[in-house]
Amino acid sequence: MEKRRGPPPCQSKKGCSNPAKIRKAKDGSQLCGPCFSKNFEDDVHETIVNNNLFKVRKNSIQFVVSFSHCSFLQRGERVAIGASGGKDSTVLAYVMKTLNDIHDYGLDLQLLSIDEGIKGYRDDSLLAVEKNRIEYELPLTILSYNDLYGWTMDDIVAKIGKKNNCTFCGVFRRQALDRGAFKIGATKLVTGHNADDMAETVLMNVLRGDIARLERCTNIVTGEEGDLPRAKPLKYCFERDIVMYARTNQLEYFYTECIYAPNAYRGYARKYVRDLEKVHPRAILDLIRSGEKVSVKKEVEMPTLKTCERCGYMTSQKMCKACLLIEGLNTGNTDLGVRKSKKSKKVIVEIEGEKKEEGCGSGGGGCGCAGAADETENEETRKRLKDLQF
Amino acid sequence: MSSTIPVTIDFSGGAEFLVKAKVQKVQIPEESTLRDVLKFVRDNLVTDVHRINMLLNDDASEVAHGVITLINDTDTGLLSEYDTVIEAGDTITFVSTLHGG
Amino acid sequence: MNSTDFTADLDGKKCVKCEKDAKFTGVDPKKAWYCQECFIQMVKNKFRSALSKKKIYKDADARETLVVYDGSPSGAFLLNQIDDALKQITYKRLMVQPTVLVLVSVTEETEIQRVVERVEELKKELLENVRWFIAHVACSMYTDSVDLEGLRCNGTEKIPEYTDLLSSCSVPTYRKELERILREKCLQNISKSLKISKCMVPDDADDLGRLALDQLCLGRGGSLSPLVTVTDKRSDFLLIRPICDLSKREISIYNYLCAIDKQYIQFHTHSNTQDRSVQALTDAFIRTLEDEKFYSTINTVLSTASKIHNTNGKDGSRCVLCHVEVADCSLCSTCSAIRDSCSGLLSRFL
Numbered sequence: 001m002e003k004r005r006g007p008p009p010c011q012s013k014k015g016c017s018n019p020a021k022i023r024k025a026k027d028g029s030q031l032c033g034p035c036f037s038k039n040f041e042d043d044v045h046e047t048i049v050n051n052n053l054f055k056v057r058k059n060s061i062q063f064v065v066s067f068s069h070c071s072f073l074q075r076g077e078r079v080a081i082g083a084s085g086g087k088d089s090t091v092l093a094y095v096m097k098t099l100n101d102i103h104d105y106g107l108d109l110q111l112l113s114i115d116e117g118i119k120g121y122r123d124d125s126l127l128a129v130e131k132n133r134i135e136y137e138l139p140l141t142i143l144s145y146n147d148l149y150g151w152t153m154d155d156i157v158a159k160i161g162k163k164n165n166c167t168f169c170g171v172f173r174r175q176a177l178d179r180g181a182f183k184i185g186a187t188k189l190v191t192g193h194n195a196d197d198m199a200e201t202v203l204m205n206v207l208r209g210d211i212a213r214l215e216r217c218t219n220i221v222t223g224e225e226g227d228l229p230r231a232k233p234l235k236y237c238f239e240r241d242i243v244m245y246a247r248t249n250q251l252e253y254f255y256t257e258c259i260y261a262p263n264a265y266r267g268y269a270r271k272y273v274r275d276l277e278k279v280h281p282r283a284i285l286d287l288i289r290s291g292e293k294v295s296v297k298k299e300v301e302m303p304t305l306k307t308c309e310r311c312g313y314m315t316s317q318k319m320c321k322a323c324l325l326i327e328g329l330n331t332g333n334t335d336l337g338v339r340k341s342k343k344s345k346k347v348i349v350e351i352e353g354e355k356k357e358e359g360c361g362s363g364g365g366g367c368g369c370a371g372a373a374d375e376t377e378n379e380e381t382r383k384r385l386k387d388l389q390f
Numbered sequence: 391m392s393s394t395i396p397v398t399i400d401f402s403g404g405a406e407f408l409v410k411a412k413v414q415k416v417q418i419p420e421e422s423t424l425r426d427v428l429k430f431v432r433d434n435l436v437t438d439v440h441r442i443n444m445l446l447n448d449d450a451s452e453v454a455h456g457v458i459t460l461i462n463d464t465d466t467g468l469l470s471e472y473d474t475v476i477e478a479g480d481t482i483t484f485v486s487t488l489h490g491g
Numbered sequence: 492m493n494s495t496d497f498t499a500d501l502d503g504k505k506c507v508k509c510e511k512d513a514k515f516t517g518v519d520p521k522k523a524w525y526c527q528e529c530f531i532q533m534v535k536n537k538f539r540s541a542l543s544k545k546k547i548y549k550d551a552d553a554r555e556t557l558v559v560y561d562g563s564p565s566g567a568f569l570l571n572q573i574d575d576a577l578k579q580i581t582y583k584r585l586m587v588q589p590t591v592l593v594l595v596s597v598t599e600e601t602e603i604q605r606v607v608e609r610v611e612e613l614k615k616e617l618l619e620n621v622r623w624f625i626a627h628v629a630c631s632m633y634t635d636s637v638d639l640e641g642l643r644c645n646g647t648e649k650i651p652e653y654t655d656l657l658s659s660c661s662v663p664t665y666r667k668e669l670e671r672i673l674r675e676k677c678l679q680n681i682s683k684s685l686k687i688s689k690c691m692v693p694d695d696a697d698d699l700g701r702l703a704l705d706q707l708c709l710g711r712g713g714s715l716s717p718l719v720t721v722t723d724k725r726s727d728f729l730l731i732r733p734i735c736d737l738s739k740r741e742i743s744i745y746n747y748l749c750a751i752d753k754q755y756i757q758f759h760t761h762s763n764t765q766d767r768s769v770q771a772l773t774d775a776f777i778r779t780l781e782d783e784k785f786y787s788t789i790n791t792v793l794s795t796a797s798k799i800h801n802t803n804g805k806d807g808s809r810c811v812l813c814h815v816e817v818a819d820c821s822l823c824s825t826c827s828a829i830r831d832s833c834s835g836l837l838s839r840f841l
Contacts, residue, residue, distance in 0.1 A: 004475045007468040023465040030468055087403075087487075206707060209791040211798050240458060243403060243487045244465075255404040255486075265785070272776040274455035276708060279767045280664045283708040286825070290712020295802040297716075 010035050022248070025240035025281060026195075033248045040245045044095050044233055045103060051220045053231050072221055072231055073188055075106035080186035082177050083111040083140070085128030085254040088192030091242050092234055094251055096190065097136050110184055111136075114176045115144035116169060117152020128254035143180040145172055149326055159329055171321045178228045189230040196239040198232075199284045200273050202291035204266065211296050212303065218291035238277075238284065393420050395478035399431065403486040405445050405457070408438045418476065424459065425451065425472040427482060444486060458485040508533075518738050519786040527748060534745045537736045538572050545722050547689070547731060548586045556689040556731070557682055558589045561596070562606070562756030566693040568742045569734055571751050573691075574617040589691075591618055592681060593625040593756075594674070595644055598654060603627070603644050609756050616754070624681075628670075629653035631677035636684040646677075659836040663768040665829045668709060669837075671702075672813055672826075675730075682728045691731045697739045697777075699732070700789035703796045704773045709825045713801030714815040720797050725814050738789065811841060 010016040012035035020030035024039070031039060047053070052071040073079060081096060083089040093111060100107050113129045126142065133140035146152050149172060156168050181189050198218060205214035216222055223229045234242065246253060276283040296302060308320035315321065327333075394417040406412040409431075418430055432450040436442050445454055452472065453459055459466045460483040466474055476482070504513040506526035515530045517523035525533060548554060558573055560566045573589050593610050595603060607625060614623055624639045630646035632653050639645050653673070660666040678690050694702075699719040706715055717723040723730035734742070746752045780788045803817060810816045812830070816823030821841075822830060830837045 004477065005470055007464050019464070020468055021460075021464045023467045033463075202712075203704075203707070206704075206792060206795050207788065209795045211795060214795070214799065239456070239487050243458060243485055247402075247485065268776065268779060268783070271455065272772060275772050275776075276769060278455065279772060280662070280708075280769050282828070283664075283769055286710030287708055287712075289710040289824075290707045293710075293713035293801050293803075294799045297798055297800050300798045 012039070022244050025238040025277070026236075026285075028281070037245060037248050040237070040241060041095055041098060041102075043237065045099050047220070047236055048099070048233055051231075053221070053233065072229065073105070073107060076108065077188060078108040078110060078184070078186045080110055080112040080177070080181040080184060080189045081138070082189060082191040083113045083129045083132060084192075085113070085125035085132070086192075087242055087246055087253045087255065088194055088197075088234065088239075090128070090132055090251050090253040091246050092190065092192035093132055093136055093138065094249065095245075096233065097138065109138055110186060111138050111140040112177065112180045112184065112186070112189075113140065113142045114173055114180065115142055115146075116173070117145050117154055125254040128252065131252060139184075141180060141184045143176055143183065145176065148172070148176055148179060149322065151326070151329060156329065168325050171325060175320075175322050177230075181228050187228070189228055190233055191230060192234055193232040194234045194237050194239050194242055195284050195288060196273060196277070198235055198291070199276075199287035200266075200269055202287050203269050203273060205291075207265075207269065211300065214291065215295050218288055235288070236285070238281075394418060395420050395422075395476070397427075397476060397479070398481040399427075399435070400481060400483040401445075402483060403458075404488060405484050405486040408441055408445055409435045410437055422476050423472060424461070424466060424474045424476065424482070427476060428453065428472075431484075444488060445484060453484065454486075456487040458487065459483070460485065515744055518741065518790070521786075531745060531748060534737060534741050535572070535575075537741075538733055541721050541733050541736050542731075547722065547729075553688055554586050554588045555687045556587050556589050556691055557592050557678070557685065557687050558691045559592050559594050559678065559693060561594045561693060563693065564746050564752065564755060565695045565698075565734060565737075565739065565742055567751050567754040568737075568746055569691065569693040570617060570754070571749070572733070577618070577621075589618065589621050590685065590687060591621055591623045592678075593623065594677070595625060595627045596674075598650055600647075603647065606756055607642075607644055613754060613756075624685075626677070626681055627653075628674055628677050630680055631673040632656075633680050637680060639681065639684060656833070656836050660829070660833045662829075662832040663766055664709075664770065665832045667768055667770045668705070668825075669829055669833075672829075675814070678730070679725065679728060688727070689729045689731060691733055693734060694732045695734050695737050695739055695742060696789050696793060699735055700792045701770070701773050701777060703792050704777070705770050708769045708773070711813075711816055711823070711825055713799070713803070713817075715796035716798075716800050717815055718796075719793055723815075726809070735793070 007019045007021065008030050010018045010020045010032040011030045012032070014035075016032060016035050018032035018035075021033055022031050022036040023029070024031060024036065026043075029039075053073060079096075081089065081093050083093055093109075096107075096109055099105065100109060111129060111133055113126060115126060129140060129142075132138070144152070153169055160168075177189060177191075181187075201217045202214065205211075205217055218235075220233075220235050221229055221231045245251075273284070273287075276287075303316035306315060306318075308315045308323055309318050310320070310323040317324075319327070396415060397418055398413060398415050400413050401409050402412070414435065416430075416434070418427060422430070428446055428450045432442065432446055436445070443454055445457060446452070447454055461469060461474060461476070461480055463481075463483070466472075504524050505511065506513045506529050507523050508529040509526060511526040511529075513524035514527055515525050517525065517533070542548070558569065560570050570591065573587065576587060577589070593606070595606055597603060597606070610623065610625055622641070624641060625644045626637075626639065627644055627646040627650060629649035629652065630637055632649040633646070637645060656673075657666055657670060660669055678692070682688065682690050703715050703719045706712070706718055711718075719732075719735065721732055721735055723732070743752075777788060801817060808818065808821075810818040810823035810826050811821045812826040813823060816825065818826075820827075830841070
């Protein structure tokens, strides 16, 4: 039997003679392990430089740097890395640490993890994050939904069932990361969103008709007008490449599906994006590019940003989504903030009319809104919120 | 009866939950291609049939979306894809990428 | 075709408009159902309001319009609505001076001949006092004006050049996109040759919803609005899509009820189901969603597309191939990729 065809040689520019082992998903290039790893890191660094994410030294090797004073991050700045223990955030933490060292960004990197309170799922992933902490030697802070909102996801699902739990979790997590970052004194946040995520988000926003989100979702930096801007350094990295990078550098990560299964609709969109990637890989980057080009026409009405009456978070309504959802949980009106129903509308009108002294009913110590019945509790909650710098 | 060759099959990235053990040493028929191995996996190794679509497509002719296939740590796309002939002592790795991070 | 095919689960329901027994559902079976007369009226209204919203025919001049007929149910529907309009069968008269263009895409000589014969029959039944031309999509290969003759299929001599160009494209997604672009170029050529500045095409909501997602995946997100809404102003002509709000289903039922389905031309399209293209995936995706009862998908996609535009506005010159994207060099990046996948033939063409 003849020997099977071996792999082609590494296509790295520096003339490496190793056999190629990895086929880069983004552009099909064929590279050996070390060259692939270096290539991946260079890609992320290039994204960072081209988008003015960090202020880089003039004499940084290989790239012509625009020495701009308006770059997203400054030397010495504390940056929180949203760490879930999964592949994206593990790779993000490792690459950020690596680039911080190699290119001397001078950043103070810290890991920030959120505990949603899902038994059996989050416990394990937090172990993975703990491993990251030890291996990468980065400080770690963990914040739980229970601390912030008085509800764990297990409690929430027990109350509302498994239908809209992702709405709750998504909204809560977003605020949790912001609050957590403030708690550790970070002024910027980076998350591990990758190209596949971005492409999927663009698609989902078109399918849902969410033009406001569509306009913003491909921005590599978001929330600059608020208190905690966030960036996505892995924005142009394909998920497959992230996995291969983790494998090549023997990075351990956590991978069980959340037991509260994701909604079916997003599943269809995800399959579509995966199929696209297989048939026409460029479609992933083109979807992102489409999102980048888009803005809403002037004549279309758009909501304006205000601050939540209860907790001061950014919102386009009177109450931010998290407070609305908590209100719903505490009063038993679980459609509130999730569904548009006559009943919900009535409650919202009632809430807007009620005085601040009336409690949200969570029974003290842990509610995120400042409307507790007891004055002392009120004071304590307000102090807590102040600690979180809101 | 044709002879068999020893290979190691490694399940990673979430795929290990579909089978008894993450790393398994098995015997497969000589001159099997990767395509044959997929059917072998479906018929002999998968214990959680309900979630088999995480690893293989409906007729086990291809891996599922988001699954990277490696032979001795080399992407099969750099070899002959599903026609690659498996040799004795090869390690075939299936890495699922389907989980969030 | 049986009328009972469309009347599932409607026992006892009353028409939402008039209280008679309901016989047909709208696009979302959970939201609306109509009796026969109201259904027909609903469809007609959608057609008329699409046109009147944009005030396309307010001007006394420039009423001349090329009406494209491709033999499909949607094409037949469009032709019929124009016929109605001229005969003042529906209310206010639609002031349009149509010229019919039968657009042929088959390449077999015998099939083309059959089309020509079929058109002769059709001309006796509708739009009898109107000019009819038959042209092949290969007319896109002409660089100058085309002299159109009335009785034959124009452009057949360019078919080899056309098929060569398409075959030279190695990427299935780009080949289909090129086909679409060439079809538009053909309409542009013919409009220019006939000195007509408006062109009506029979693109329906199902076509346009798919097109919107395809273009999103091709990187043309900023140009969705002109591509899938009623009017699309190019540099020298206006593309009009009067049936952009109607689904194939609504059109099929209408055609059946009004006996228009006798006017179809049978084109044998070679649909390649093994196709590995973005367009095939988009079609499968939308069909899956509709099978799973997400009926408002197309509607939402089109509505979203109509509300967004390119951040850079309309400044800058347009891509010379697709004519919608703003391009710094002569081609937008998507069209550059299309050209690069065509082994030289496209460059010569441009």
